[in-house]
Amino acid sequence: MATTTSIQNPVFEELAYIQASLDEFTNRHVNSKPLPCRALLKDRSRRCQNNGWLQSQHTEVVNLFVEFKSMTKFPETDILYEKLELFITYTHCKRHVEVALKSFREWTEQQTTATSGSTPASLSASASASTSPFSSSEYILSTSVSEISDLLSEASLSGGPIYDEPVSDCDSEGIWEKHEKVVTKEIPILPDTPKIDKKMNIPKGSPKSGGKILGLGNVRAPTRQRSERDHASVFQVINSHPTEGMMKEGTVYILEHKNIPGLYKIGFSTIGAERRLRHPKNCYGTDTKIIHETESKFRGARQAEKIIQTQLLHDNILIGACEKCGGGHREWFEADIDKITKTVTTIETFLQMPAYVKQDGEWKLSAEAYEIVGPMCHLNLEALLKGGRAVQKEDAEAGPSLGIISEGIALKVSQEGHIGGKPKATIQKKYFELSNDGEKLGEGQLTELPLRPKGEQRASLAGLNSGTE
Structure with missing residues (x-):
């Protein structure tokens, strides 16, 4: 494993600089305006004034900073590389993110080809801002929407937190460990x-x-x-x-x-x-x-x-x-x-x-989905398909259960059409037309669907995992 002194390490020098001023980030309110992009201008006089990460990414960025602050050594793992790539992506504007990631990948290639068995050195919290690896490159970038989308899509491959408890009885070491993205x-x-x-x-x-x-x-x-x-x-x-x-x-x-x-x-x-x-x-x-x-x-x-x-x-x-x-x-x-x-x-x-x-x-994963994938040691497509169709068929016959109503569905209780005044429980589901970025363009008509009678249980999905992939 290479040390930070045996190989040029600009990424971690920049990380150390940011660690030194960590409170600048963590003391800000979650809903406050995003901080400027971390890239330095060509003349190195100041940082870019464009917004860095999106407001929705603020919490994730802060969590990364908190984790990095506690680091004293550089564990050379794919998981850390993944987090660093996320960190770099989220803390640079669209104009600078590509050159930042390019510098990071060049450095990653150096790390991959370096051969050294020594223990990594500690990260220094006193590094100068002049060591930024992203300030020396030419910032002539394409702002193609598809390019930026691909970069962010790649960076997001790590996914979110997983269940605290294991969802499989398989004796498979590391099966539920944090996903390591291919760098x-x-x-x-x-x-x-x-x-x-x-x-x-x-x-x-x-x-x-x-x-x-x-x-x-x-x-x-x-x-x-x-x-x-x-x-x-x-x-x-x-x-x-x-x-x-x-x-x-x-x-x-x-x-x-x-x-x-x-x-x-x-x-x-x-x-x-x-x-x-x-x-x-x-x-x-x-x-x-x-x-x-x-x-x-x-x-x-x-x-x-x-x-x-x-x-x-x-x-x-x-x-x-x-x-x-x-x-x-x-x-x-x-x-x-x-x-x-x-x-x-x-x-x-x-x-x-x-x-x-x-x-x-x-x-979060629904109870029905959990019941299907929980016992799996490998992703059994036959069981996944069979289970999915079984649940959809039951829902089509009985109507959606109140327990699995997703966001955007409103509950309505009606007296109409029932002898003795017994209420008929229905749901009203809104259908929206979405634009390219997912924004609502218009609202469709409400569709009423009967709720499943109270107490009716979903058929067991046990045995669906007996198939082969």
């Missing part, structure tokens, strides 16, 4: 022409290990390969507490590349795949076709996308430098079409049970 690095492209696979227009061998895919861009590889028997990542995402943004209504879609057989893009949209594909800033609007989209919008489409992409992590192709926008993309996958569609449709069905309900102001 990626740029892979240098050799000047000589690689041997081309005829099936896909990619270098011979694994496309995930680096090279270039014609029509897409440079491929980057993860710093380490995960075992295909490592299921902790997907369970971490499933058991996270999704944010409001992750629980917006939308659809999940699959795009097939027209010129590269076997290559698929998986994403979500609040406006529909067709409109998304026609968007002028869409890098692949003319090179792809829609082969699947959820029949109707459902709450948690982005969370579904996140679970799907984590489940297909070993089939993921990371584009480090897109030929169209120059940015990075992580939504491409090389796998059999049956595997792709099975994963997508299964997790769509699971989310629509619903898999998450709002409790105490947080979105």
Whole structure:
């Protein structure tokens, strides 16, 4: 493990500077205006005056600062790299975030290739602001919405907190430990022409290990390969507490590349795949076709996308430098079409049970979803699909239960149409049309649905996990 003195360590020098003035952040009210971006201007005279993180990210940023403040040594782990990348993303404005992340990834590559067995040195709290790793780079950045969205999507892969208690009896070490995001690095492209696979227009061998895919861009590889028997990542995402943004209504879609057989893009949209594909800033609007989209919008489409992409992590192709926008993309996958569609449709069905309900102001795994995934040692798609369909069928027959009413549904008690004045309990559900950023464009009509009779119990889902994946 490398020390902070044996290798240039600009990221942690900057972190030490921020630690020294930590109270500047933690003493601010949660609802106060965000602090300016942490990047220094070219002349190093002052910091950028643009807003750094979004107001909704304030709590997470403060929590990171508190954690960093208590550190005296640098534990070289993927989890820490993940937190640092989140920290850098959230504390820089859209203009500076890309160059900040580029500097961080270059430093990460140095750390990965360095070989030293010594113990890391302590972080210094007296570092000068002049050591900022992000002040020397040229700030000529693209402000493409899709690029920024991809960066934030990548940074958010860590998910939220998981249950305090274990949800599986499996003797699988570390299965419920905090999810470690794959920190990626740029892979240098050799000047000589690689041997081309005829099936896909990619270098011979694994496309995930680096090279270039014609029509897409440079491929980057993860710093380490995960075992295909490592299921902790997907369970971490499933058991996270999704944010409001992750629980917006939308659809999940699959795009097939027209010129590269076997290559698929998986994403979500609040406006529909067709409109998304026609968007002028869409890098692949003319090179792809829609082969699947959820029949109707459902709450948690982005969370579904996140679970799907984590489940297909070993089939993921990371584009480090897109030929169209120059940015990075992580939504491409090389796998059999049956595997792709099975994963997508299964997790769509699971989310629509619903898999998450709002409790105490947080979105949490529903009791029905917990009953299905709790006993699993690996993500059993057959059991997930069977369980999701069983719950949806029961809900369709009996009406939604008061216990699983999600946010945005109003309860109404009516006397109309009942002999003896017995009330008929109904719910009124509002349907909204969402814009590209999830904002409500208009309000649809209220639909009344009967509540399930009190005392009626949901059929047991036991035995659903006996299937094979």
